[in-house]
Amino acid sequence: MLQFNQISKEFGGLRVLDDVTFDVPEGSIFGLIGPNGAGKTTVFNLATGLLQASGGQIEFSGHSLGKLAPHQITQLGIARTFQNIRIFKDTSLLENVVIGMHAHLDYGFGGLLSNSRSFQRIEAAARERALELLSWVKLDHKADMLADSLSYGEQRKLEFARALATQPKLLLLDEPVAGMNSAEKSELMTQILSIRQRGYSIFLIEHDMRFVMGLCDRIAVLNFGRIIAQGPPDEIRNNPDVIEAYLGKEEDE
Numbered sequence: 337m338l339q340f341n342q343i344s345k346e347f348g349g350l351r352v353l354d355d356v357t358f359d360v361p362e363g364s365i366f367g368l369i370g371p372n373g374a375g376k377t378t379v380f381n382l383a384t385g386l387l388q389a390s391g392g393q394i395e396f397s398g399h400s401l402g403k404l405a406p407h408q409i410t411q412l413g414i415a416r417t418f419q420n421i422r423i424f425k426d427t428s429l430l431e432n433v434v435i436g437m438h439a440h441l442d443y444g445f446g447g448l449l450s451n452s453r454s455f456q457r458i459e460a461a462a463r464e465r466a467l468e469l470l471s472w473v474k475l476d477h478k479a480d481m482l483a484d485s486l487s488y489g490e491q492r493k494l495e496f497a498r499a500l501a502t503q504p505k506l507l508l509l510d511e512p513v514a515g516m517n518s519a520e521k522s523e524l525m526t527q528i529l530s531i532r533q534r535g536y537s538i539f540l541i542e543h544d545m546r547f548v549m550g551l552c553d554r555i556a557v558l559n560f561g562r563i564i565a566q567g568p569p570d571e572i573r574n575n576p577d578v579i580e581a582y583l584g585k586e587e588d589e
């Protein structure tokens with residue numbers, strides 16, 4: 337579904353990704369792991385058009401992403417959340433999700449000017465859909481509260497619901513459980529599984545090994561900008577290169 341083909345990325349002569357090749361299969365939950373600075377966020381920035389590759393090709397469902405702007409990639413069906421939460425804190429949860437939806441709403445210019453019935457109908461449908469998306473992450477009962485009143489873990493879930501508002505086919509989650517307690521983590525795991533059941537594909541970066549190993553069908557491991565292993569969790573867990581590069585280091589700590 338999302339294919340990276342021999343991707344390289346350089347920043348001012350410094351190569352941070354080198355010959356990166358992987359394929360996120362449709363319908364899967366695919367994890368990207370690796371030590372700090374390995375290049376994971378750069379992979380997401382390339383997949384969403386925030387950065388351009390120095391070499392190689394990126395394809396999404398048969399479309400080359402090479403020259404596309406971020407909003408065009410969003411329209412093709414890729415959405416993401418960020419490592420640092422980006423929500424509107426002085427706005428209600430419902431409005432946060434509706435704002436995420438606006439790029440896809442077709443009011444028509446006349447409707448916007450006249451506040452016509454069709455405008456109101458679209459707006460009502462948007463609010464209904466936003467409420468449904470909030471229910472997927474169990475936040476619908478707080479729909480009218482300000483986002484500022486949410487716990488850190490809940491704010492991450494709100495970001496997740498807002499990313500779904502653009503009607504993506506593939507959802508990129510950058511460290512979705514960062515800052516969550518263990519109850520919130522297992523709740524989010526269940527919610528991600530049920531969202532996949534609804535037909536979405538998930539591509540996530542995460543440092544929490546238990547979460548990654550418990551959730552993903554396939555995992556790719558980046559180390560110093562190169563993929564050193566990819567496969568199902570059991571294979572990754574027992575791969576000596578991975579243990580040395582990442583898991584072993586974590587155990588030492």
Ligand SMILES: Nc1ncnc2c1ncn2[C@@H]1O[C@H](COP(=O)(O)OP(=O)(O)OP(=O)(O)O)[C@@H](O)[C@H]1O
Nearest residue numbers: 347348352370371372373374375376377378379419
């Ligand atoms: N815009 C940029 N300009 C220069 N160097 C950059 C830029 N973005 C990232 N880098 C460098 O590229 C390397 C990979 O960074 P990246 O953020 O992709 O790693 P990461 O695996 O996501 O790390 P972390 O787990 O700490 O978030 C790092 O050495 C980083 O300093």
